[in-house]
Amino acid sequence: METKPELLILGSAAAEGIPAIFCDCRVCREAAKRGGPDVRARTCYNFGGDVQIDLGPDGLQAWQAHHDVLRRMRHLLVTHAHEDHLQPSDLVYKSRWFAGVPAIDGVLTVHGTAPTRARLENELWLGDETFEEKFRNCGLAFHLFKPFDTFVLDGCGAVVRTFAADHWERLQPCVFLVTLRGRTAFVCNDTGWLPDASWDALAKLRGEVAIDVAVLDDTGMLAGAPEGPDGADAWTRGHMSAPTILQAYDKLDELGLLAPGCVRAVNHFSHNGGSTHDELRAFYEPRGIVVGHDGLAL
């Protein structure tokens, strides 16, 4: 087992992927032509094997590409119930009926807010079973959390801190600070500029938590930057784009939350932001920020 948990980007796109289904914009056409890092599945992450963050409609593809890592998954943290981050029907395939020789030995605990649980309950075919029975019979457990919770994951001992995101409020969306085996990851999508309450809660962690790797939401790509598409405004609400991200990294720095040598990254890209992978790199790399792509380990 690795000594230092890595944050593995399993997918790097917003809801519709890149090339996006039904789209023929420049970014989608370039991605289709070039392949490689320009082709993006829906965003999810794995941290150190044990901790999965979101498992959306491209979860199968992630398993196929990273079986050796994902088979160590014991906990699934769900940021929010949007369809690009959660695919309820796939969870059923954890049952012995489907996974004849289980990759995950024991229970997979799904951690989510109340709207995430409600979506699971609505969409799983329950038949005669209750939600709890269905989960148990599939080798799953559900743990309900709220924004501004702190909890410890059994087995691996990871400490998870949740903060309210600026996203679809009815879904109680959260961003996460996860500390596992001495390394702390800040997974910060889907969100606009964080709400004041989240900045206040983060500020209180100064001296207690130092972020080793951070990934911020860049759905809007370079919108609002001089290098971005003409006339586009910076994205500040719901999702972010480059100018907001640079401010957010400055603020995390001011609050003393970034460990020396912290890996700064951006991820969760929409083709509607208008930039190719190389165009994103040309903007971010001189600023010390890594551009996420599928399969990148940070």
Ligand SMILES: [Zn+2]
């Ligand atoms: Zn999303």
Ligand SMILES: [Zn+2]
């Ligand atoms: Zn497109």
Ligand SMILES: [Zn+2]
């Ligand atoms: Zn979302």
